Amino acid sequence: METRGREPEGLTTLPPERALEAPAARPLPPSEAEPGVTWRSVLLALLLMPVNIWWVTIVEVRWYTLDGTCLPLFITPIFFLFVLVLVNRAVGQWHPQAALRQGELMVVYIALALSCVFAGHDMLQNLFGAIGHAHQHAKPENHWADRFLGLIPDWLFIGGRPGDMPSLHAFYDGNANPYDGRLLAPWIPRLAAWGAFVMALVIVMLGMNILLRRQWTENERLSFPLVQLPLAMTASTGRMSFWTNRVMWGGFLAAGGITALNGFSALYPSVPGIAVVKQYDVGQYFTTRPWSALAGTRIALYPFTIGLGYFVPLDLLFSCWFFFVWRKMQQVLGEAWGLGGQENRGWPFFAEQSSGAWIALVLLLIWTNRRYFGEILRDAAGMSHHLAADERRRYRVAVAGIVVGLLFIQWFLMQMGMSFGVALLYITIYLGLSLGITRVRAELGVPHEINFVSPAQIMVATIGTQALGVHNLTAIACMHWMNRGYRAHPMPNQLESFKMAQVGRINLDPLIVLTVALSVVAILLVYWANLDLTFRAGAEAKAVGFKNWVGQESFDRLNNWLSNPISRHGLQLGWTIAGGLFVTLLFIMRGAFVWWPFHPAGYALALSFAMDYFWFAFLVAWLIKLMLVRYGGMRLHTTAAPFFLGLILGDYVSGSIWAIVGPVLHISTYKIFI
Numbered sequence: 001m002e003t004r005g006r007e008p009e010g011l012t013t014l015p016p017e018r019a020l021e022a023p024a025a026r027p028l029p030p031s032e033a034e035p036g037v038t039w040r041s042v043l044l045a046l047l048l049m050p051v052n053i054w055w056v057t058i059v060e061v062r063w064y065t066l067d068g069t070c071l072p073l074f075i076t077p078i079f080f081l082f083v084l085v086l087v088n089r090a091v092g093q094w095h096p097q098a099a100l101r102q103g104e105l106m107v108v109y110i111a112l113a114l115s116c117v118f119a120g121h122d123m124l125q126n127l128f129g130a131i132g133h134a135h136q137h138a139k140p141e142n143h144w145a146d147r148f149l150g151l152i153p154d155w156l157f158i159g160g161r162p163g164d165m166p167s168l169h170a171f172y173d174g175n176a177n178p179y180d181g182r183l184l185a186p187w188i189p190r191l192a193a194w195g196a197f198v199m200a201l202v203i204v205m206l207g208m209n210i211l212l213r214r215q216w217t218e219n220e221r222l223s224f225p226l227v228q229l230p231l232a233m234t235a236s237t238g239r240m241s242f243w244t245n246r247v248m249w250g251g252f253l254a255a256g257g258i259t260a261l262n263g264f265s266a267l268y269p270s271v272p273g274i275a276v277v278k279q280y281d282v283g284q285y286f287t288t289r290p291w292s293a294l295a296g297t298r299i300a301l302y303p304f305t306i307g308l309g310y311f312v313p314l315d316l317l318f319s320c321w322f323f324f325v326w327r328k329m330q331q332v333l334g335e336a337w338g339l340g341g342q343e344n345r346g347w348p349f350f351a352e353q354s355s356g357a358w359i360a361l362v363l364l365l366i367w368t369n370r371r372y373f374g375e376i377l378r379d380a381a382g383m384s385h386h387l388a389a390d391e392r393r394r395y396r397v398a399v400a401g402i403v404v405g406l407l408f409i410q411w412f413l414m415q416m417g418m419s420f421g422v423a424l425l426y427i428t429i430y431l432g433l434s435l436g437i438t439r440v441r442a443e444l445g446v447p448h449e450i451n452f453v454s455p456a457q458i459m460v461a462t463i464g465t466q467a468l469g470v471h472n473l474t475a476i477a478c479m480h481w482m483n484r485g486y487r488a489h490p491m492p493n494q495l496e497s498f499k500m501a502q503v504g505r506i507n508l509d510p511l512i513v514l515t516v517a518l519s520v521v522a523i524l525l526v527y528w529a530n531l532d533l534t535f536r537a538g539a540e541a542k543a544v545g546f547k548n549w550v551g552q553e554s555f556d557r558l559n560n561w562l563s564n565p566i567s568r569h570g571l572q573l574g575w576t577i578a579g580g581l582f583v584t585l586l587f588i589m590r591g592a593f594v595w596w597p598f599h600p601a602g603y604a605l606a607l608s609f610a611m612d613y614f615w616f617a618f619l620v621a622w623l624i625k626l627m628l629v630r631y632g633g634m635r636l637h638t639t640a641a642p643f644f645l646g647l648i649l650g651d652y653v654s655g656s657i658w659a660i661v662g663p664v665l666h667i668s669t670y671k672i673f674i
Contacts, residue, residue, distance in 0.1 A: 036103030036506030037514050044084075044100075045111035045518065050525050052076050052112050056119040057529040059659045062537055064545030066659040067673045069120030069488045072445060073226045073308065073648070075672075077112035078233075079656035082649065084108065085233050089243065103506045105234040110497040110511070111518050118198075118522040119529065120488025126481035126550045127194060128530045128539070132168045133551020135159020144555060147562045151474040153416050156193055158186055171531075174538020178531050187531065195523050197412050202519045204405035205434060205491040206512065207398035213498045214391065215372045216442055224499045225311035225445030229645050231503055242642065251646025252653075255303035259654035263661075263670035277301050279613065279674065290335035294328055299616035302673065307647030308445065309614075309621025310640075314629070315590075316444050317622035319602020324615040327606055349575035350607050352461060354453050356579025357604035362436040363580075364587055364600075394509070417475040422459070422468065426476065429455040430483060434491045440601050441492040442499075446614075454483045456557075461576060464568040465561045477558035481550050490519075544668065613674065 055076055059066040068075030085105065092099035100108075118124050134152055136159065138144040154160030158168050167183045170176035176183060216222050232242040242248060258274055265273030276299065283297035309317055330348035333339075339347035366373070378384045380395035387395070406427065413423035433453060440446065456476045465473055494515060501511050539546045586600040605611060611618075628636050655672035662669035 035510075036101075036107050036501065036504065037510035038104055038107075040100065041104035041107040042514065044104075045108050046521070048080060048108065049111060049115045049518070049522060050529075052080060053115050053119045053522065053525045054529050055659070056116060057125075057526070057533055058663050060121065061125060061530065061545045061547075062533055062543050063662050063668055064671075065662040065669050066655065066671050067121065068656075068659070069116050069122075070673060071304070071487070072441060073229065073304075074113055074116040074120070074488075075652050075656060075659075077109055077116060078229065078649065078652045080112055081105065081109045081230060081233055082653055085243075102234045103504045106230065106500050106504050106506065107511070107514070109230050109234070110500065111514075113493055113497070114515065114518055115522045115525070117488050117490050117493050118519070119526045122485040122487045122489070123482070124198075124523070124526045124530065126484055126547050128534065129547030129550035130478075130481040130554050131156075131190065131194075131551075132158040132171060133548065134555050135164070136168055136172055137551070137555075142559065143563070144559060148470065148474045148477075148555075148558055151417060151471060152478060153475075156190055156416065156478065158190060161186070171534050172538060172540045174534070174536060174541040176535040178535035183535065184531070187527075191527050195520075195527075197409065198523060199519060200405040200408045200412070202490055203401045203516070204409070204431065206494055206515060207400075207402040207405070208431070208435065209438070209491060209495045209498060210394050210398035210512070211373075211376050212438075213495065214376075215369065216439070216495070217499050217502050219372075222443040223311070223445070224442055224496060225308070226441065227496050227500050227503070228311055229648055231500065232642075232645055233649075234504070242645070245642045247639065248642035248646040248649075251307070251643035252650035253646075254650065255307070255647040256650035256654040258303060259651055259658070259670070259672055263654070263658045266670035267667075277303070290332045293331040293335035297328060298612065300613060301620060302614070302617050302651070303647045304651040304672065305614050305617035306621045306624070307644040307651070309618050310625055310644035312444055312446055312618075312621070313599070314622065314625060315597055316446065316599040316602050317618050317625065318597055319599040320446065320605055320611060321615045321619040321622065322598070323603045323606035324611045349572065351453075351457055352572050352575035353579035353582075354604065354607040355458050355461065356576040356581075357583045357607065358433060358436055358453050359458070359576075360580035360583040360587075361440075361601060361604055362432040364584065365436060365439055390509070394512075413475065413479075416478060417471040419469075419472060422472045422476075425459065426455045426479070429458055433483075433486070434489065437486050437489060438492045438495055440605070442495055444601060446601075446605055454480075456480065456483070458576075460561070460566060461572050462568060465566045467568070470562060473558060473561050477554045477561075480554040480557070484550060484553065 056069060060069065066075065084100075088100050088105065134144060134149060134157065138149050149160075152160060158164050158171075164186045167186045170183050178184075217224075235242060258277055261271070262273040262277060265271045279298040279300050281296065281298050283295040286292055286294040286297075327348075327350070334347040375384070375386065376395055377399070379387050379392050380399045382392075385392070409427050410420075410423050413426060414420060418426065433455075456479075459468065459476070468476070497511065497515065498508065500506070501508050534543060534546070537543050540548055583600045583603055586598050586603060589596045590598065590600065606615075625637075628640055632639075651672055655670075658669045659671070
């Protein structure tokens with residue numbers, strides 16, 4: 001794929017020499033396709049989705065005892081699958097015909113993961129953090145009312161219409177009846193409008209995934225590391241199955257035991273724990289200039305991260321921690337040269353570097369797949385007939401869904417106050433980033449939190465606040481909730497469900513229809529869970545994990561834009577271009593030389609705050625994997641793989657148990673992340 005003198009066919013496709021570094025999910029022996037989407041699987045999904053969404057909302061919004069949707073592989077669906085598979089194995093021993101098949105188990109898992117997308121950290125939780133914030137927190141001293149409060153669309157945000165404020169105060173203060181019609185009335189039309197917008201995004205992303213599916217799952221055979229565990233857990237039983245593998249149980253007990261011990265240590269401080277598993281501040285030991293710039297640098301040995309890292313290609317693991325260290329060295333150099341840290345607008349220009357890096361990744365991805373995109377569009381338009389009739393039909397439906405969805409999104413953003421050109425640019429940047437995130441996750445499976453990059457950041461840096469104007473800026477700020485982070489993102493999860501369908505022989509068409517239907521159900525359930533919890537406990541009274549900072553970031557930043565206008569800055573634009581050129585150089589070198597050690601995605605990922613949490617665990621995973629591959633070859637690598645799957649599963653199961661204990665006892669308990 002990436003030998004010297006040939007054009008790479010994909011952005012990050014592994015050459016044959018590196019193929020053993022990321023073992024792909026292997027399809028089961030050929031047979032007739034399983035239904036997968038059966039009345040049993042759908043019924044079970046509908047029964048478990050409310051439980052899962054309520055659990056996620058309780059532990060992340062009320063008690064903040066689990067950050068399960070901050071991770072690329074969601075925690076609660078794995079726990080539910082763990083329990084379900086064990087029960088299913090017992091049922092199979094008693095009545096084999098009554099046991100669920102792999103396809104049905106995976107459909108339930110897909111539904112639970114989908115519910116986490118909407119209930120998770122960077123989706124509708126964020127919306128509730130922003131939807132009433134401006135009117136609740138507008139004060140004479142912050143001048144919000146003078147500068148922008150009247151421009152916030154009152155058909156989307158609570159507080160701008162008569163009768164809104166009693167409901168808004170009840171939402172923030174709590175001790176209210178969540179089923180009081182007078183309190184719910186202001187929320188229904190606003191949440192319905194946002195729900196329509198989110199569903200338009202879902203349909204556009206689903207259409208994009210349908211167009212990309214064959215190229216990435218069949219032609220390039222990307223590894224999809226994050227589907228390895230659910231596929232292994234649901235695979236057919238046998239003498240050497242996942243559940244009878246002693247190596248797996250060794251990893252399970254090691255990680256589960258550490259989490260259990262740390263959980264008891266959190267409740268009873270006299271019990272010694274293993275502190276280095278979570279964030280340990282090594283920056284405290286650097287007190288003299290210029291090394292004092294390393295203040296706040298932390299290391300962590302999350303068992304689940306080491307497990308996930310084992311299935312990431314070696315060059316990407318190396319690049320992630322290497323470029324993270326280089327990122328820190330830039331801060332040290334800045335301190336030595338007296339440049340200082342002016343947040344993200346001065347040295348070392350991380351926001352600009354990150355923006356350029358991700359823009360380059362997306363453009364390179366589109367360029368290297370241009371022939372494929374041309375072929376599928378010709379097939380969808382009926383200009384060629386290379387594909388089977390069912391695949392051509394899917395493409396036509398996908399293109400129609402994308403067009404209709406984009407038209408609705410464009411109209412929606414313009415109704416919010418964006419001009420035609422700004423709205424078009426905004427959604428183009430957002431979907432471009434979504435495409436890049438989906439590719440990185442499909443092939444590499446790493447955390448894809450890209451906090452420095454958003455449509456707002458890119459547009460303000462390249463166009464300037466003065467050119468955008470107050471109406472556009474207000475609308476952009478109102479959309480901050482949906483692109484503050486990209487952890488619970490619909491698009492990569494949709495594509496992973498297609499990969500699981502391929503490996504598990506699930507009929508694709510029913511799964512696509514089910515994805516749309518369950519997305520509607522999930523959105524409604526998330527609305528219910530958040531309103532029920534916040535009206536009872538109070539969003540800012542007792543909800544420890546309520547995302548009030550999302551609203552604060554949205555409108556404080558808008559206020560700063562309006563009070564301190566920003567012109568297009570040549571230096572910032574230069575660093576954006578530099579970030580893009582550096583990624584392009586890494587891409588060219590990786591395609592030209594097999595020995596090249598750096599992965600272009602590693603540089604982009606190292607500029608995110610996810611790497612602040614994971615860099616050291618990735619370093620450890622890289623060392624372990626390097627030694628196993630170098631001295632044991634593929635055989636030892638494959639033999640050890642169940643141990644690392646066990647690390648993930650044991651950490652997740654033990655962490656989930658603590659996330660059950662906490663709400664039951666009404667206390668905050670140990671959480672396995674952050």
